[in-house]
Amino acid sequence: MIELHQALVTAWTPDPSGGPDTVTRLLGPVSLTIAERRVAVVGANGSGKSTLARLLNGLVLPSAGSVVIGGLDTAKDGPAVRRRVGFVFTDPDAQLVMPTPVEDVALSLRRTVRDAAAREELARAALARVGLADRADLPVHALSGGQRQLLALTSVLATEPDVLVCDEPTTLLDLRWRAVVDDLLASLPQQVVVVTHDLDAARRADRVLVVDDGSVVHDGAPEPTVAAYEALMRTAARR
Numbered sequence: 001m002i003e004l005h006q007a008l009v010t011a012w013t014p015d016p017s018g019g020p021d022t023v024t025r026l027l028g029p030v031s032l033t034i035a036e037r038r039v040a041v042v043g044a045n046g047s048g049k050s051t052l053a054r055l056l057n058g059l060v061l062p063s064a065g066s067v068v069i070g071g072l073d074t075a076k077d078g079p080a081v082r083r084r085v086g087f088v089f090t091d092p093d094a095q096l097v098m099p100t101p102v103e104d105v106a107l108s109l110r111r112t113v114r115d116a117a118a119r120e121e122l123a124r125a126a127l128a129r130v131g132l133a134d135r136a137d138l139p140v141h142a143l144s145g146g147q148r149q150l151l152a153l154t155s156v157l158a159t160e161p162d163v164l165v166c167d168e169p170t171t172l173l174d175l176r177w178r179a180v181v182d183d184l185l186a187s188l189p190q191q192v193v194v195v196t197h198d199l200d201a202a203r204r205a206d207r208v209l210v211v212d213d214g215s216v217v218h219d220g221a222p223e224p225t226v227a228a229y230e231a232l233m234r235t236a237a238r239r
């Protein structure tokens with residue numbers, strides 16, 4: 001269960017001439033309880049979607065209010081929250097740290113599997129499940145963008161998170177790889193929150209949140225909520 005209680009995110013920008021910092025509201029206050037298994041977050045560029053996503057695993061902390069994931073407060077139990085909530089970035093290169101796919105997945109297993117040989121075997125099996133068995137020992141940079149995103153997802157999933165948060169995981173992918181990643185996300189037993197500009201993907205969620213100017217302005221079943229978002233964007237385009 002994801003709970004946001006009057007969560008507010010602000011940023012402080014120093015004044016170069018030494019005056020008081022400028023405080024900007026980025027998001028909120030937002031109160032939400034999310035129990036649905038598939039949640040899509042949509043909104044215009046700069047509306048606050050990434051800020052909302054990052055709140056969910058403690059990458060961003062609320063400046064007021066609280067964010068509680070599975071009973072854990074992100075401000076008080078940061079490491080435990082990050083173990084429970086996996087985060088996938090838009091650009092897989094932001095999170096792939098090892099030279100080869102098998103090493104990257106094995107690194108994610110280090111906390112749960114002590115034996116290095118067992119880790120490698122499990123990493124190879126995880127890569128095989130997503131069709132990357134024959135890429136396991138290549139340099140990571142030799143993989144396509146789609147393959148790297150699948151690898152990033154596999155590495156995060158190897159940590160066995162209860163919740164997966166993905167910030168535009170298919171934005172950089174072509175249609176084929178988008179479908180591969182969407183299918184993988186749809187098959188997961190975990191609760192999955194996906195920030196996306198892909199409205200077809202949003203329509204397949206159980207619940208859709210629309211973020212606009214730092215607020216959740218629509219929240220509900222996919223069809224009416226995506227329609228409300230499209231209307232909002234049409235109005236914005238006419239301004």
Ligand SMILES: Nc1ncnc2c1ncn2[C@@H]1O[C@H](COP(=O)(O)OP(=O)(O)OP(=O)(O)O)[C@@H](O)[C@H]1O
Binds near residue numbers: 045046049050
């Ligand atoms: N640390 C920060 N300091 C100041 N402003 C910030 C900071 N982080 C984000 N912002 C601003 O907050 C707003 C929301 O950013 P956010 O990344 O959450 O938007 P987004 O909806 O994910 O956008 P996009 O779709 O373009 O990725 C943007 O205007 C951004 O410039």
